[in-house]
Amino acid sequence: MTATETAPLAGNSVAPRAHPVSVARCYRFELVKLMSQWRIRLLVLACWIAPALFVAAVSQQSTLPTDTLFGRWMHATGWAGPLVVLGFSGTWALPLLTSVVAGDVFAAEDRLGTWRHLLVAVRSPRRIFAAKGLASLTVILSMLVGLAASGAVGGLLAVGNRPLVGLDGHLLSSSHAAAEVFLAWACVIAPTLALAGIGLIGSVALGRSPMGLLLPVLAALVMQLAQMLPLPVAVRMALPGYAFIAWNGLFTGPQQAGPLLIGIAVSLVWALVATAIAYLLFLRRDFTNLTQDTSGRRAVTAGFLPLAVLAGATVAVVGLATPSMGSGIDQPKVQRSLATAFAHLYRMQTDELNRPAVAEEQLRVSAACDKGGDRTADEGAGNDWRCVVTWHLPGVQAAGTAVYQLDITADGRYVADGDGPKEVNGYFLVHTSHGDAPNPLWQFDGNVELLHTSPKG
Template sequence: MTTTVAAAVTPVHSGPAPVSRSYRFELVKLVSQWRIRLLVLACWIAPGLFVAGVSGQSTLPSDTLFGRWMHATGWAGPLVMLGFAGTWALPLLTSVVAGDMFAAEDRLGTWRHLLVAVRSPRRIFAAKALAGLTVILLLVAGLACSSTVGGLASVGNQPLVGLDGHLLTPSDAAGKVLLAWVAALAPTLALAAIGLLGSVALGRSPTGLLLPPLVALGMQVAQMLPLPVAVRLALPGYAFISWNGLFTTPVQLAPLLIGVAVSLAWAVLATVLAHLLFLRRDFTNLAYDGAGRRAFTVGVLPLAALTVLTVAGIAVATDSTGITQAKVQRSLATAFAHLYRLQTEQLHRPAVTEAQLRTSAACTKSDGQAAQQGAGNDWRCVVTWHLPGVPVAGTAVYQLDVGSDGRFVADGDGPKEVNGYFLVRTSTGDAPNPLWQFDGNVELLDTTSKG
């Protein structure tokens, strides 16, 4: 009888809860928060309404990449939204989701209950990281899908003008828009991993929420500075702008692949560091308020070391002279030739090819008084082209504002009938003049053909 009673009261020791069950619990806990639900709803509705509303306005955001084409094609809308998302939306979204994943448990004092239920800090970390990743992917998908639907519904499935002036068919534009959003996932994951690291290292402090937007802001400021190309590419934020190279011919893949690889390396390293800090923390201390000095040595220094190694690796593996006079001239001439053919079609003139035009450009910076390289709004260019059967070459003047990231805006300065006015008169009425003002892109890496 005694043996039977002893056997009946012997406790049964079960193993840790499966990651799948913990993941479902963390995901339900996350999406039950009202702010997460509002974010999901906003990301799946607001971008479409914004793109449709802007596309119907007479004034377009011409200072935004592809903004000047929002009247012409629905594929410009998701690219405008991607530029805005990379600057503001995605850093804030990762902050709200990932930056509070672990700090919330500290504020609520629920770690002991969670440890009793799951019985494995490693599985808790994995479940929280996967739940945060799921919500972030849902938010990014909402931004991309909503803005695309809004653009196509309001404008239509029309061809898109690339950054070198060539015309992309709707199917090509769709594929490149999708690739651009997929590429933007890499720096988004890097910011999310930084949010996780801050949430683990800083405890209940709300400072962890600020880390992703602060890091994103710092990287944006760095991209505006005249930094060496290797340093520029070694920052994970570069992947938010390197998708521009998808819309040139040939495609500028090298900067994009480097930007994505760097972002993924940051994402992996920051996640591993967050995991190490999480496993080393003292869950019995109810007054835990962050890892203190350990957060610096384990969190900041490895990321700084990764940046230094990345800069050295890119400098050795790539050949780049940055923004040079020859590159500016070549990019402008290429874009002008493509857009001239588009204007020719608008005006129902005899068709010409780029080979027949033999377009060239002569550019000077600061009237030749400064080094003929680098960013600035003081580039002045004269474009020359030839028409079959016409002995005199045509010329047009442009003022260029070249950014540190290679993007430039060419502003037509005459003659009026070519690029001096924003409208051209066609047989069906006035139409936007593609040669008046357009965007272009100077490749920072010397990888494409010079011909």
């Protein structure tokens, strides 16, 4: 299985040894095979074209996807579009792409019955695995780059290179927004690799079974469900899918980098372990038995039981390192986050209405929040948070107040919906000297830092 010898040449008593084909040649061969499949070519083309068309079309509509992070700013800046695409990609597109590519790269040989021909030609199972893994990684990364580049181009052409409002209300310049957008896309490479590693396990262990192809999608759905449940922060961060949403912390000031770095580290560990498991399973396969294209129950046990153990180990390590076994959402954090965002956005509204400029230190913004009344603890996710924001204007004795209803999800993201007074946050439009403009204080997104509190920014 690992080497063959050619027939002796005339006049020679010793036959020359046939050497395995190099990994580089195998890689080029596998890459050509992948790109020759019509569904792969179609997906690559869609990744490079569809996001630009989607972002350009949505940016010209009167209604925006305000339930999507940064969706409400797609009329204001071209950098909101690629972030909307990123949110969709982390939930649906990237798991599907890894399934189609990594989840099928070995199983295709089982369906076609070409393992014997490939082994005779290459003479090294190890080099076959390396070539197939690298080829699938190349295709997946080309799709991810296409999604990012296409979304950015579509947004910039449709709306323009304008500043972006962050998740705490502060304004990012065009260059700063561009850097953060592409950094956010780079951060999701790690969880994509983790899903690709899981796809390799399914492709090797399950062979012709469609479950091998669906394994990355199923794993992503399970991890998304876990993120929606009221699980401890340590449990959520210990799953590789957390990095798909932790990029939100890049758009706050100061940046909430802790959860993102943990999510990337966990994803890379999962990618390495899953790939190693797939490699060991592939080397132990019996390619001489044409009626059995997988290693059966033993392969499934050897492939997926270590991942369950890995999940428990990462939960234990993250739980000890943070430590955070609660929800990470409590009253002081919510109040500080809301007050910071309101102060930034109040100044933005002041500029829109051509009012006298005021510094945030002069505003002295504070928030008082309550969750579900006196009988409910003021902590955890939910849509029953009610907050009263108070601020002061120079030369005015009476303090201003505004009411907000907050819907906070388990990952710390919230939507603050203004509930009066009408002069501040009662309407979605404000009247400016240039006509009606979106009211930044009417409804806005925010983010609660789950791991620890940070000073007011």
